[in-house]
């Protein structure tokens with residue numbers, strides 16, 4: 035890939051934190067019928083979430099988290115889009131990079147939030163709404179040219195695929211949930227939209243990029259009932275999420291090294307986390323006690339992400355835009371076609387002048403303008419008719435040359451049409467539904483969202499101020515009062531200390547759980563390794579084995595072993611069956627050994643193969 039150079043508008047560079055929003059879904063059927071308690075309280079006006087641990091001795095001990103915005107189970111898709119995403123997409127249309135990613139345990143509503151329900155006006159999610167907003171903007175923009183490129187990527191087991199490419203196979207797995215079949219969340223789905231825009235007649239191009247990401251479920255695979263085999267697969271899937279966690283932690287702690295290169299997902303999100311992007315994280319949670327641990331982990335993860343600072347800047351006048359490339363190519367093609375047409379016209383005029391020497395001689399117009407005058411159009415039609423006559427009079431060679439010339443012009447014209455077709459001109463009626471009133475409505479909605487955001491911020495500041503005002507108001511009229519106040523403060527500090535201790539314990543437990551899962555995966559891998567070594571020991575000839583050990587190389591990038599050229603099998607070797615090593619003992623099943631020991635009827639058969647194996651081993655000095 036070529037390096038991309040952007041000229042940033044550094045004057046308006048302002049650091050901006052990742053905006054973190056939490057959305058809590060309603061209790062699902064399983065949780066309702068199982069009588070699971072609701073342990074999450076959502077306070078939208080304060081941006082606060084409280085979570086209660088039912089198992090703790092003190093049930094009053096709730097944990098509280100504050101975010102940029104929080105949404106309860108009654109929140110609608112429209113509200114979330116208008117308040118959270120609409121302003122971001124508007125920035126993308128001004129040339130900023132934007133990213134929205136949904137994070138959370140399986141079944142908490144990531145796909146519901148990002149995609150929603152197709153063809154349902156109320157339930158459609160962020161992706162279709164973002165498209166509507168983008169096309170609506172293009173529809174309204176006067177005298178603007180746009181080039182919109184879309185890709186839909188999937189990262190599954192550290193493999194990246196573009197789902198819009200026809201030969202990309204989809205590896206999504208089907209799983210049963212709540213009595214129906216649903217797509218599994220084992221892969222990360224990434225929708226990329228790149229919009230290049232410039233005013234008609236100008237060469238200044240702005241580029242806005244929007245990433246819309248539905249991450250894989252963040253739950254532990256053991257909780258989903260993953261088998262030992264699945265754990266191996268899960269370790270790869272979890273790798274992307276844990277490396278995302280590491281990137282978030284490193285950025286939150288302002289660490290000098292941020293491990294973006296640890297997974298494909300974090301490499302792809304490099305700009306969105308700590309880079310040139312306006313980013314929104316939507317943390318999806320469930321309200322039930324059944325998912326307490328996962329919900330708490332998501333809330334902590336989201337809380338950490340709040341401190342990540344990005345540096346969004348407008349991408350103005352980047353060097354390698356497709357739009358400029360297309361515009362230059364279109365101008366070049368137009369020039370070529372008009373030159374060819376002029377050449378043809380000139381030849382035609384010269385012939386005409388010779389034929390009709392008596393008629394008034396007209397000079398061919400050599401104007402550079404692309405616009406054709408009426409007389410030129412008339413002349414062109416005339417020219418076509420006479421050209422046809424001239425063509426019939428030509429000899430074969432001249433005919434061939436002329437045909438080639440005409441074909442070349444037609445090819446250029448087709449290419450021009452194709453390129454022009456890829457550019458979208460603003461101000462045309464692309465979506466009929468977008469009227470001026472809708473534009474006004476969108477503006478109002480953005481204003482309301484902005485006001486609501488400010489209200490939440492003010493409420494949060496007010497709460498902080500109230501706390502400190504209370505302390506200031508409490509003047510000490512007597513020693514007793516001072517003692518009381520200090521006791522209260524001490525109690526507060528003690529409660530905070532206990533909460534921190536609990537958090538430490540929770541983190542330790544989580545760490546231990548992760549370690550146990552990793553150990554299980556490791557045991558499975560060791561078992562598999564032993565099996566493979568056993569096969570190699572018994573079936574692979576010694577010299578092949580030693581060559582394998584010396585010539586096999588591990589490719590870190592592809593995570594696979596490769597043999598260098600000399601180890602490649604030729605066609606003949608591939609067709610003939612490999613010869614077993616006669617110096618090696620043949621593997622005997624437990625059953626065969628048992629039969630030999632008990633000397634039962636069929637034992638001779640097993641004895642023969644046992645005897646053969648022993649003899650061969652003896653002959654080759656291993657007996």
Ligand SMILES: Nc1ncnc2c1ncn2[C@@H]1O[C@H](COP(=O)(O)OP(=O)(O)OP(=O)(O)O)[C@@H](O)[C@H]1O
Nearest residue numbers: 059060139140141142143144145146218219250251
């Ligand atoms: N806010 C909500 N309101 C109503 N229903 C919801 C909400 N959030 C999720 N659901 C429903 O819950 C179910 C699970 O949601 P969804 O598939 O979006 O979860 P997910 O987090 O994307 O899961 P996975 O990680 O497996 O893809 C769906 O049936 C969805 O319609």
